[in-house]
Amino acid sequence: MSSAAGTDRWKADEDFEEYRKSHPGADYSQFYTTRTAAMVRSGKQHNSLGNNIVTGEIGEFWETGAKQAQRLMRLGDVQPSHRVVEYGCGSLRVAGHFLKLLEPGNFFGLDVIADFYEQGRANVGAELLAKARPRLEVISDESVAAAAEFRPDYVFAHSVVIHVHPDILPKMFANMARIASKPGAILAFNAMIHDPAVRYANLGWAWPESYYLGHFRDFKVLKIERGKLTDKGGYQVGGAMFVFQRAA
16 A cells, blocks of 8 residues: 655554553554544544534534435435444434434444444434434444344445554445345445555545445445545545445
8 A cells, every 4th residue: 555755644653553552452443533532522623523523614513414414315315214324423423313314213323432422422412312212332243243133224434434444444344244234225435546545644545446346246336426536645536435235
């Protein structure tokens, strides 16, 4: 994998090695999410996590994830009766809109640590939580199995793939495919595309389109929505939304 110039750009790798000295066996996702959780718990602003979310210039919680949720609902043709799993549900800025739409008990959220969605509970409020009755769990072999048994109609990840370390990404895709086991289930995620694969930021990776498709050979490709190329870390990368469907 190619890397943009500048040794200080990958300081996260040095921090990870230091973190592992006191957390033997920890993987990159545990390191990254634990560090980020500590930051947002302190009240610092973040573009998608915690209780002080500001996306662009939008700071009202329900507006920060509204457009993203609407797009994801459209791509999955989501109906109130559908069961939905979000892989990497964060602080529920997107999930909250699904909770408003879906019938009670029809949403299952997963994330690497509980801190993010526990803060998300405060974001969406006790009244909606009591009505929607979402299931929120830390990603593990057991919770992935439970999400598969949930038999969702739609499985999605939003703004997650680009931040997932190359050592972990295949496991994430395998988990998502396992969860979307119901015949006809739709699976969607957004990602960055570049050929060859590059690391364009401290926590940003882009892969060839064929790399993503190769992890979902058991699925039909319903749609790939490609965005314009933009300069990131000296590379021309393009965003894309991938939408698959499990064979009926």
